Amino acid sequence: MILSLKNTFAEIGDATLFAKRFFKEVFIPPYETKEFLKQCYYIGYKSFPLVAITGFIMGLVLTLQSRPTLVEFGAESWLPGMVALSLIREIAPVITALICAGKISSGIGAELGSMKVTEQIDAMEVSAINPYNYLVVTRILACTLMVPILVFFADAIGIIGGYVGINIHGDVNFYRYLSQIIQSLEFLDVIPATIKTFFFGFFIGMIGCYKGFTAANGTESVGRAANSAVVTASLTIFIIDMVAVQITDLFF
Amino acid sequence: MEKQSGYTWKLGMFVTIGLLLFIMAIYFIGKQKNLFGSTFHITSQFKTVSGLEVGNNVRFSGINIGTVEEIRLINDSSVVVSMVIKDEVRKFIKTDARAAIGSDGLMGDKVLTITPGVKSTKVIENNGAIASINGIEMNDIMKSVKKSVDNVGVISEELAVFSQSMNNGNGALARLVRDDKMANSVSNTLSNLESGTKGFSENMEAAKSNFLFRGYFKKKEKEKEKQQEEIKDKKEEKKEKAAKEKEEKEKEKQEKLEKEKQEKLEKEKQEKAKEEDAKKVQSDKTK
Numbered sequence: 001m002i003l004s005l006k007n008t009f010a011e012i013g014d015a016t017l018f019a020k021r022f023f024k025e026v027f028i029p030p031y032e033t034k035e036f037l038k039q040c041y042y043i044g045y046k047s048f049p050l051v052a053i054t055g056f057i058m059g060l061v062l063t064l065q066s067r068p069t070l071v072e073f074g075a076e077s078w079l080p081g082m083v084a085l086s087l088i089r090e091i092a093p094v095i096t097a098l099i100c101a102g103k104i105s106s107g108i109g110a111e112l113g114s115m116k117v118t119e120q121i122d123a124m125e126v127s128a129i130n131p132y133n134y135l136v137v138t139r140i141l142a143c144t145l146m147v148p149i150l151v152f153f154a155d156a157i158g159i160i161g162g163y164v165g166i167n168i169h170g171d172v173n174f175y176r177y178l179s180q181i182i183q184s185l186e187f188l189d190v191i192p193a194t195i196k197t198f199f200f201g202f203f204i205g206m207i208g209c210y211k212g213f214t215a216a217n218g219t220e221s222v223g224r225a226a227n228s229a230v231v232t233a234s235l236t237i238f239i240i241d242m243v244a245v246q247i248t249d250l251f252f
Numbered sequence: 253m254e255k256q257s258g259y260t261w262k263l264g265m266f267v268t269i270g271l272l273l274f275i276m277a278i279y280f281i282g283k284q285k286n287l288f289g290s291t292f293h294i295t296s297q298f299k300t301v302s303g304l305e306v307g308n309n310v311r312f313s314g315i316n317i318g319t320v321e322e323i324r325l326i327n328d329s330s331v332v333v334s335m336v337i338k339d340e341v342r343k344f345i346k347t348d349a350r351a352a353i354g355s356d357g358l359m360g361d362k363v364l365t366i367t368p369g370v371k372s373t374k375v376i377e378n379n380g381a382i383a384s385i386n387g388i389e390m391n392d393i394m395k396s397v398k399k400s401v402d403n404v405g406v407i408s409e410e411l412a413v414f415s416q417s418m419n420n421g422n423g424a425l426a427r428l429v430r431d432d433k434m435a436n437s438v439s440n441t442l443s444n445l446e447s448g449t450k451g452f453s454e455n456m457e458a459a460k461s462n463f464l465f466r467g468y469f470k471k472k473e474k475e476k477e478k479q480q481e482e483i484k485d486k487k488e489e490k491k492e493k494a495a496k497e498k499e500e501k502e503k504e505k506q507e508k509l510e511k512e513k514q515e516k517l518e519k520e521k522q523e524k525a526k527e528e529d530a531k532k533v534q535s536d537k538t539k
Binding site: 037038040041044045048148149150152153155156182183185186187190194 | 259263266267269271273277278282
């Protein structure tokens with residue numbers, strides 16, 4: 001019991017050191033620009049279809065689900081504002097982050113884990129390339145910057161999905177729909193949600209890299225690294241979300 | 253190198269569109285809050301703001317033209333509300349415009365409404381102040397409701413006393429309502445009175461034919477006849493006048509009708525002529 005607790009704390013400490021090393025090395029040249037762009041492409045562009053489909057469905061479903069309750073109060077005209085608010089504040093960031101945790105975190109975990117197991121990372125170190133700089137820094141940075149952009153896309157597509165959902169039952173002009181949404185939005189809805197997504201991105205990349213980088217020797221540890229990367233990243237996203245919402249609630 | 257350019261443009265497009273979406277959202281939200289574009293400020297002083305909050309809409313003729321920027325207490329009985337308003341509507345707000353606080357819908361937000369003034373033609377200046385109309389507070393309504401409810405209480409108390417005395421008292425009215433005997437005797441009295449008055453009118457007729465009173469009654473009749481003749485004369489004069497006027501009017505009407513008929517006929521003729529011309533032209537063309 002105590003031993004497992006100690007192990008857990010040891011791992012958290014290890015992960016913290018790992019993150020600290022990222023902040024140290026991100027400013028130290030050489031900058032791996034080419035690798036960074038490539039990772040951005042894989043993480044951002046390649047995840048786009050998945051995020052778009054989920055975003056669309058979330059907008060559509062949210063509209064259809066919250067419609068009956070609002071109709072009961074005769075407040076059907078609040079539907080666009082309500083859906084947009086819940087999408088932008090909470091649902092789009094969290095859903096997108098969870099999908100990225102599933103797709104990116106596990107991918108990075110498996111990739112780095114297999115590199116570690118097949119001793120490619122050691123080989124890089126021998127040939128005077130900093131593997132941390134080349135593999136980890138680029139990936140974490142790409143994640144941190146791409147996840148927010150994916151969330152913007154999810155917001156926009158979710159709003160379009162909401163428009164489709166509203167037009168299943170009624171007939172609303174698209175311009176009117178947009179102006180209703182903008183009327184109900186404030187900076188306070190957009191800015192904290194955006195800041196939150198940077199943290200999501202950072203932790204998705206960081207946990208994936210950490211799990212892969214610290215994989216034990218042996219083929220099975222690759223699977224374990226990928227698996228635990230997804231689980232830990234998802235859990236972390238929810239914890240960050242809770243903290244972020246409480247902080248925004250506290251200050252505004 | 254070729255492979256790299258294959259994905260960089262996709263990445264660039266992805267990032268650009270994503271950032272564009274974000275910037276657009278920020279811009280439109282800011283525009284809605286009047287952060288961009290030229291604005292001006294005006295203030296107004298209220299006794300109470302009835303729950304108005306910073307960020308509520310300001311309306312002029314029902315259009316949202318700005319937002320409430322600041323609400324500040326200046327002493328124990330007055331609040332200064334300052335608002336940001338789009339510059340383009342400034343020319344419509346004159347110095348004698350007035351601000352009032354209303355609510356938007358049944359359970360909606362409070363809204364600050366600016367009502368245009370009547371006399372002034374001077375456009376309001378930046379940071380200018382306008383007068384305010386104090387809205388009806390729930391308290392005021394309650395006060396007036398309480399007054400009328402109090403009155404109703406007094407009335408119903410008196411009504412209760414009245415009906416009590418009607419049911420149990422021994423006054424004439426109470427007995428009339430309750431007692432059958434009393435009612436019968438009253439109706440008997442009335443029928444007696446009727447037959448009495450009949451007898452009296454017969455007596456009067458008899459008195460007229462009596463020689464002692466004949467002269468007096470004849471004088472009265474003569475006076476009556478004179479008055480009636482005068483009234484008749486006046487009426488006849490009036491009738492004659494009215495008849496003359498009527499005749500004149502009818503004549504005028506007939507003249508007008510005739511004129512109109514003539515005009516119509518002329519117009520129809522002209523139109524026919526035009527149509528015939530058009531037909532001719534068409535037939536010429538077809539030929």
